[in-house]
Amino acid sequence: MAMMTGDQYVESIRRMNMKIFMFGEQISSAADNPILRPSLNSVKATYDLAHSPEYEDLMTVKSHVTGKKINRFTHIHHSAEDLVKKVKMQRLCGQKTASCFQRCVGLDAFNSLFSTTFECDKKHGTKYHQNFLEFLKEAQEKDWTVDGAMTDPKGDRGLSPGKQADPDLYLHVVERRKDGIVVRGAKAHQTGICNSHQVVVMPTIAMGPEDKDYAVSFAVPLDAENLFMIVGRQSCDTRKLEGSNLDVGNCQYGGMEALTIFDNVFVPNNRIFMDGETDFSGMLVERFAGYHRQSYGGCKVGVGDVLIGAAALAADYNGAQKASHVKDKIIEMIHLNETLYSSGIACSAEGFKTESGNYLIDLLLANVCKQNVTRFPYEITRLAEDLAGGLMVTAPSEKDLRHPKLGPYIEKYLRGVASVPTETRLKILRLIENLTLGTAAVGYRTESMHGAGSPQAQRIVISRQGNIEMKKQLAKAIACIE
Amino acid sequence: MPKRIRVKYCGGCNPRYDRTAVTTKLRAAFPEAVVAETSGDAPDHFVVVVCGCSVACAVHGELNGRAGKAIMTSEKEYELIAAAVRASLERGRER
Numbered sequence: 001m002a003m004m005t006g007d008q009y010v011e012s013i014r015r016m017n018m019k020i021f022m023f024g025e026q027i028s029s030a031a032d033n034p035i036l037r038p039s040l041n042s043v044k045a046t047y048d049l050a051h052s053p054e055y056e057d058l059m060t061v062k063s064h065v066t067g068k069k070i071n072r073f074t075h076i077h078h079s080a081e082d083l084v085k086k087v088k089m090q091r092l093c094g095q096k097t098a099s100c101f102q103r104c105v106g107l108d109a110f111n112s113l114f115s116t117t118f119e120c121d122k123k124h125g126t127k128y129h130q131n132f133l134e135f136l137k138e139a140q141e142k143d144w145t146v147d148g149a150m151t152d153p154k155g156d157r158g159l160s161p162g163k164q165a166d167p168d169l170y171l172h173v174v175e176r177r178k179d180g181i182v183v184r185g186a187k188a189h190q191t192g193i194c195n196s197h198q199v200v201v202m203p204t205i206a207m208g209p210e211d212k213d214y215a216v217s218f219a220v221p222l223d224a225e226n227l228f229m230i231v232g233r234q235s236c237d238t239r240k241l242e243g244s245n246l247d248v249g250n251c252q253y254g255g256m257e258a259l260t261i262f263d264n265v266f267v268p269n270n271r272i273f274m275d276g277e278t279d280f281s282g283m284l285v286e287r288f289a290g291y292h293r294q295s296y297g298g299c300k301v302g303v304g305d306v307l308i309g310a311a312a313l314a315a316d317y318n319g320a321q322k323a324s325h326v327k328d329k330i331i332e333m334i335h336l337n338e339t340l341y342s343s344g345i346a347c348s349a350e351g352f353k354t355e356s357g358n359y360l361i362d363l364l365l366a367n368v369c370k371q372n373v374t375r376f377p378y379e380i381t382r383l384a385e386d387l388a389g390g391l392m393v394t395a396p397s398e399k400d401l402r403h404p405k406l407g408p409y410i411e412k413y414l415r416g417v418a419s420v421p422t423e424t425r426l427k428i429l430r431l432i433e434n435l436t437l438g439t440a441a442v443g444y445r446t447e448s449m450h451g452a453g454s455p456q457a458q459r460i461v462i463s464r465q466g467n468i469e470m471k472k473q474l475a476k477a478i479a480c481i482e
Numbered sequence: 483m484p485k486r487i488r489v490k491y492c493g494g495c496n497p498r499y500d501r502t503a504v505t506t507k508l509r510a511a512f513p514e515a516v517v518a519e520t521s522g523d524a525p526d527h528f529v530v531v532v533c534g535c536s537v538a539c540a541v542h543g544e545l546n547g548r549a550g551k552a553i554m555t556s557e558k559e560y561e562l563i564a565a566a567v568r569a570s571l572e573r574g575r576e577r
């Protein structure tokens with residue numbers, strides 16, 4: 001099976017025996033939980049869209065491993081065009097779900113591991129690239145969703161992994177056996193992990209020789225023994241338990257995150273992609289972060305498209321669409337959103353071939369892209385709230401709207417233009433609320449800030465890649481300085 | 483045997499018009515042909531590449547109609563595309 005349908009994907013997740021905890025209780029599967037199901041639907045969309053003729057040009061591609069048609073989310077980029085199409089695919093998925101569709105971390109892990117394992121093997125004579133290729137082939141054949149897990153809890157940020165008071169604050173190898181390794185630690189903020197078939201673990205920072213046990217990368221299934229997840233709360237999450245489609249804003253799609261614990265998890269030898277090669281830890285981190293910072297120039301733009309559309313509709317429903325300041329605010333939102341897209345496309349178009357043959361984005365432009373993402377969605381949400389008006393946070397519930405006595409009053413007093421039913425107006429305001437301060441704000445706001453690395457992480461790369469000496473020479477030449 | 487008009491879409495990341503409406507219109511305009519969105523066993527008589535914007539990034543190198551191929555990047559081009567399809571079907575009838 002090279003490509004699953006959305007329904008097949010859901011069943012494949014339901015069949016897994018994951019250990020997921022939420023509100024102090026174990027739940028059976030995201031597929032059957034009202035809080036998690038919308039997040040599963042977002043991943044499901046990546047399968048459904050791949051089977052649609054009008055989207056397959058972005059969603060599918062020919063595998064360089066098997067020659068078969070595969071979902072682009074399992075692809076190794078072999079040209080700058082592939083990188084561009086990745087960003088376009090992400091914009092599309094953002095537009096269709098208005099949330100984080102969770103599948104890009106795996107894609108970014110695939111591509112960073114493809115080149116890093118190749119170069120590591122070349123230097124150290126290891127066999128990680130072959131291990132990775134076997135894993136990749138299976139991921140493509142089975143059309144897996146794979147979580148890319150990088151972020152360790154990190155404890156005291158002033159101390160290296162091995163110097164932490166608790167050695168488990170960075171995931172590490174605790175035992176080496178003939179047939180594999182045993183690892184212990186945790187990965188925080190794991191988006192979409194309970195909707196994934198496998199998790200690929202990578203180190204979170206560049207390591208020194210003293211941190212050999214922490215320089216580890218591998219893949220295990222999400223129902224591996226001694227692996228469990230504790231789901232994070234999202235603002236307004238329990239509205240999903242109230243049975244109101246209107247009040248949740250986006251009743252179909254969403255995202256999820258979890259603290260994922262590896263409490264002595266066994267990893268067989270053929271699934272190990274790094275074990276102790278500390279000199280390649282930094283490369284893997286930098287490449288994964290680079291790809292993931294590129295990703296945000298697509299996915300957040302797609303979500304932004306929905307928010308801009310919602311803000312414009314809110315203005316229409318308020319009868320304010322002709323006011324010059326309203327038009328100008330929408331223009332500003334579009335300008336900011338397309339600026340994000342520009343840098344996503346630019347870092348892809350300037351992509352280059354690695355020693356392994358796959359393509360890597362331009363690191364400077366990818367980091368500029370993500371740096372913009374740490375800012376512009378906040379301004380876009382501010383403008384959306386401005387255009388929506390205060391009703392987006394003061395509107396009564398759906399229960400009140402349906403109430404025989406209260407409903408007519410809500411219908412009467414909360415109507416905007418006469419031609420648009422009050423319920424329609426409330427639906428769009430709830431969507432804006434969802435994106436700006438509800439469950440989807442996790443993905444659109446704070447994830448824009450910290451996902452794929454917090455702002456300072458990009459500034460470090462921008463400083464390193466910025467070519468400042470060349471700029472000084474340019475200035476000297478113009479100023480006639482010898 | 484009815485001639486096959488193959489419609490190939492771009493990926494649709496930011497289309498400026500409803501691309502699927504082109505297929506609907508082609509089906510209505512050419513009931514004597516099979517307007518298909520996917521490849522089939524029979525050879526394609528004509529290929530229409532429907533792109534949502536002027537970037538025209540659809541991959542269509544491997545798709546070639548016996549009577550030709552046309553690429554559409556704007557809604558305004560529909561009549562030209564339909565004329566090209568019509569001419570190709572008429573040429574096919576003459577033979």
